[in-house]
Amino acid sequence: MAREEENAEKRVEAAPRPSLALWQLGLRRLRRHRLAVAAFWVLVVLYLMMLCADFLAPYHYDNESRQHSYSPPTPVRFVRDGRLSRPYVYARSYTFDEYRRRVWVEDRSRPVPVRFFVKGDAYRLLGLFPAERHLFGLDRAEASGGSTGAAPGVPARLYLLGADARGRDLLSRLLYGSRVSLTIGLVGVAMTFVLGLLVGGISGYFGGRTDVVLMRTCEMFMMIPGFYLMLALRSALPPEMSSVEVYVLLVAIMSLIGWAGFARVVRGMVLSIRNREYVVAAQASGASHLAIIVRHVLPNTASYAIVALSLSIPGYILGESALSMLGLGIQDPHASWGNLLKEAMNVAQIRFHPWILLPGVCIFVTVMAYNFLGDGLRDAFDPRGLTREAG
Amino acid sequence: MTHETQPPAADGLLEVEELRTYFDIDEGTARAVDGVSFRLSRGRTLGLVGESGCGKSVTALSILRLVPAPPGRIASGRILFEGRDLLRLSAEEMRQVRGNRIAMVFQEPMTSLNPVFTVGSQIIEAILFHQKVTKAEARAQTVQLLRRVHLPASEERADAYPHQLSGGMKQRVMIAMALACRPDLLIADEPTTALDVTVAAQILDLLKELQADFGMSVLLITHDMGVVAETTDEVAVMYAGELVESASTRALFSQPRHPYTIGLFRSLPSLGRAQRRLAAIPGAVPSPLRFPAGCRFHPRCFLSRGRERCRQEEPQLRALVLATAGEPAHFSRCHFAEEAAEVEVEL
Numbered sequence: 001m002a003r004e005e006e007n008a009e010k011r012v013e014a015a016p017r018p019s020l021a022l023w024q025l026g027l028r029r030l031r032r033h034r035l036a037v038a039a040f041w042v043l044v045v046l047y048l049m050m051l052c053a054d055f056l057a058p059y060h061y062d063n064e065s066r067q068h069s070y071s072p073p074t075p076v077r078f079v080r081d082g083r084l085s086r087p088y089v090y091a092r093s094y095t096f097d098e099y100r101r102r103v104w105v106e107d108r109s110r111p112v113p114v115r116f117f118v119k120g121d122a123y124r125l126l127g128l129f130p131a132e133r134h135l136f137g138l139d140r141a142e143a144s145g146g147s148t149g150a151a152p153g154v155p156a157r158l159y160l161l162g163a164d165a166r167g168r169d170l171l172s173r174l175l176y177g178s179r180v181s182l183t184i185g186l187v188g189v190a191m192t193f194v195l196g197l198l199v200g201g202i203s204g205y206f207g208g209r210t211d212v213v214l215m216r217t218c219e220m221f222m223m224i225p226g227f228y229l230m231l232a233l234r235s236a237l238p239p240e241m242s243s244v245e246v247y248v249l250l251v252a253i254m255s256l257i258g259w260a261g262f263a264r265v266v267r268g269m270v271l272s273i274r275n276r277e278y279v280v281a282a283q284a285s286g287a288s289h290l291a292i293i294v295r296h297v298l299p300n301t302a303s304y305a306i307v308a309l310s311l312s313i314p315g316y317i318l319g320e321s322a323l324s325m326l327g328l329g330i331q332d333p334h335a336s337w338g339n340l341l342k343e344a345m346n347v348a349q350i351r352f353h354p355w356i357l358l359p360g361v362c363i364f365v366t367v368m369a370y371n372f373l374g375d376g377l378r379d380a381f382d383p384r385g386l387t388r389e390a391g
Numbered sequence: 392m393t394h395e396t397q398p399p400a401a402d403g404l405l406e407v408e409e410l411r412t413y414f415d416i417d418e419g420t421a422r423a424v425d426g427v428s429f430r431l432s433r434g435r436t437l438g439l440v441g442e443s444g445c446g447k448s449v450t451a452l453s454i455l456r457l458v459p460a461p462p463g464r465i466a467s468g469r470i471l472f473e474g475r476d477l478l479r480l481s482a483e484e485m486r487q488v489r490g491n492r493i494a495m496v497f498q499e500p501m502t503s504l505n506p507v508f509t510v511g512s513q514i515i516e517a518i519l520f521h522q523k524v525t526k527a528e529a530r531a532q533t534v535q536l537l538r539r540v541h542l543p544a545s546e547e548r549a550d551a552y553p554h555q556l557s558g559g560m561k562q563r564v565m566i567a568m569a570l571a572c573r574p575d576l577l578i579a580d581e582p583t584t585a586l587d588v589t590v591a592a593q594i595l596d597l598l599k600e601l602q603a604d605f606g607m608s609v610l611l612i613t614h615d616m617g618v619v620a621e622t623t624d625e626v627a628v629m630y631a632g633e634l635v636e637s638a639s640t641r642a643l644f645s646q647p648r649h650p651y652t653i654g655l656f657r658s659l660p661s662l663g664r665a666q667r668r669l670a671a672i673p674g675a676v677p678s679p680l681r682f683p684a685g686c687r688f689h690p691r692c693f694l695s696r697g698r699e700r701c702r703q704e705e706p707q708l709r710a711l712v713l714a715t716a717g718e719p720a721h722f723s724r725c726h727f728a729e730e731a732a733e734v735e736v737e738l
Contacts, residue, residue: 207461208461275459276502277497277498277499277502277503278502278503278504278505278506280452280457280497281495281497281503281504281565281568282505282516283455283457283489284455284457284489284490284494284495284497285489285490285494285495285516285517285520285568285569285571286486286487286488286489286490286491286517286520286521287486287490287516287520288486291516291520295505295508295516296505299505299507299508300505300506300507302507
């Protein structure tokens with residue numbers, strides 16, 4: 001009889017089914033979630049832009065021009081004297097009208113071509129290779145009017161998205177600022193992840209007194225309203241710090257607030273997984289505690305962890321923005337989306353220079369993208385959904 | 392105890408002596424295992440039988456020292472494995488025993504495998520715990536083991552995830568994993584309960600076959616008298632944390648000498664007889680928090696019938712038939728075991 005069953009199973013085996021890991025099944029489901037896929041690609045584009053910020057940005061983030069304070073976006077023109085020409089811009093300067101509003105005047109006599117792979121501010125590509133070519137921009141000599149022989153007046157500047165109070169290019173600053181705003185979530189989540197898994201894993205697995213001590217500690221952190229804790233911690237530390245130090249500090253502060261909730265959920269999951277039969281089976285086959293936690297317990301919390309973490313990244317981005325906007329985060333001249341928004345705190349500024357709200361749009365897009373991606377991941381990696389698919 | 396009546400351990404592989412495993416819970420101390428002693432010789436199969444909640448599984452977990460602590464604790468007793476007391480080993484030494492010398496197969500094949508890894512990788516892991524071999528060698532061994540437990544298409548199945556296998560196949564995988572290090576003792580905790588009847592029969596056949604090939608001892612925990620009859624050499628019947636009867640399987644089936652065992656037999660359906668109402672044992676296993684005074688079985692016993700002695704005096708396990716060559720003694724924990732022996736049991 002055993003033989004019969006074997007034969008039957010062999011016949012089934014004749015049409016081999018590909019072995020799909022759970023994550024493969026999850027990815028397959030994720031691909032059907034259109035919004036999540038779109039969000040994923042939006043994020044990919046954002047992060048690629050962040051990596052190439054130096055190259056994509058026409059100016060260095062600190063390249064200022066006081067004569068172009070609050071310059072509106074420079075119109076790029078393609079038609080000259082009724083004929084199609086290569087893209088060019090006019091140099092512009094401003095005077096004030098009777099209400100002390102800026103009135104911008106273009107110097108139409110002097111078109112300055114927008115050039116690609118133009119030499120500009122020096123930088124290190126990916127932090128390694130010294131370079132000075134930018135994807136596009138104005139040639140320095142042409143912009144200052146040297147080549148046309150005209151009297152050097154106000155130089156031409158290329159502001160695709162407008163300029164801030166000190167005449168720095170907003171596009172460039174947004175690109176440089178994304179380095180802080182887009183990575184702080186990832187670094188913060190990574191720290192939360194490590195801390196949460198460690199504490200939650202130990203607490204749930206060993207239980208007893210360890211559990212009580214660790215969980216009460218978590219609750220202490222959760223008791224304090226997050227934003228006030230953030231403010232308190234930041235202001236307890238010296239205000240004069242380099243941007244790198246501030247960055248690390250911000251991540252540390254936010255992870256310190258974020259890990260407790262994550263650890264508690266992980267602990268709950270570990271508590272239930274610990275008593276599953278395969279954990280006892282692993283113990284019965286002689287596995288050590290460490291092997292069991294790492295191999296059998298934590299991987300089973302992975303689907304939750306991935307989802308929880310992708311949904312918590314926006315929190316970090318918003319937290320950084322909030323602190324920087326209040327002047328407690330990244331300091332000028334360094335850029336982050338939060339400290340760029342600082343200028344938008346004044347309603348009058350928004351009224352006359354609406355482009356300074358663009359960092360807010362960037363934050364909005366990023367946060368929404370992470371939320372949609374997180375939602376998609378949650379739907380795709382829901383264990384019940386997976387077994388339904390697999391069964 | 393009347394251990395002196397047993398023959399000197401010729402090659403006793405496992406000797407459990409007066410094992411007591413208690414659970415300290417809010418309501419008090421639950422005496423899940425309360426003074427259990429038995430002996431298992433090399434190459435033999437011992438069936439541990441009883442209703443749910445009588446302490447069989449806790450006994451098994453106690454042998455591997457896997458009783459969750461707290462709340463569980465092994466209060467007293469000795470578990471001699473090849474003469475070494477497992478209860479005195481360090482955690483590290485115990486880990487060397489688990490899976491290597493003593494392996495265990497669990498009741499629920501559905502949940503005994505980690506859903507996030509392939510079955511092959513889980514067996515490889517078990518091999519690597521105890522053997523100094525490369526991963527490739529472990530994998531070759533794994534495929535061999537899977538072939539050994541008659542898992543069809545074993546090469547490909549090694550890369551399958553648990554959810555892609557049927558219950559019977561998973562139990563074969565679990566057995567392969569248990570056999571990975573050629574243990575001397577295999578503890579099988581209700582290995583067939585979760586399987587349907589035909590698959591269960593195949594798994595039992597497989598266990599018997601492997602036992603003969605590997606020369607290992609098996610401690611088979613079950614509540615199914617049919618399984619006991621088919622696979623075991625000796626039987627120990629447990630009730631309320633204690634052994635109530637133990638004998639060779641043949642002796643026990645030809646003449647049970649404890650009313651509880653008789654009750655278990657009577658609750659089995661049998662062929663050949665027309666429509667008889669099954670005689671279930673009335674009541675339920677008492678809570679391990681509060682055992683009845685006197686004989687723990689007396690409130691459910693058909694022999695007791697309110698006899699004073701059953702209510703007052705706790706019976707001892709006593710040898711009714713002395714051991715002979717190749718035949719262990721027949722023990723019963725009943726004041727009126729002789730009366731029980733007179734009861735006709737139709738099988």
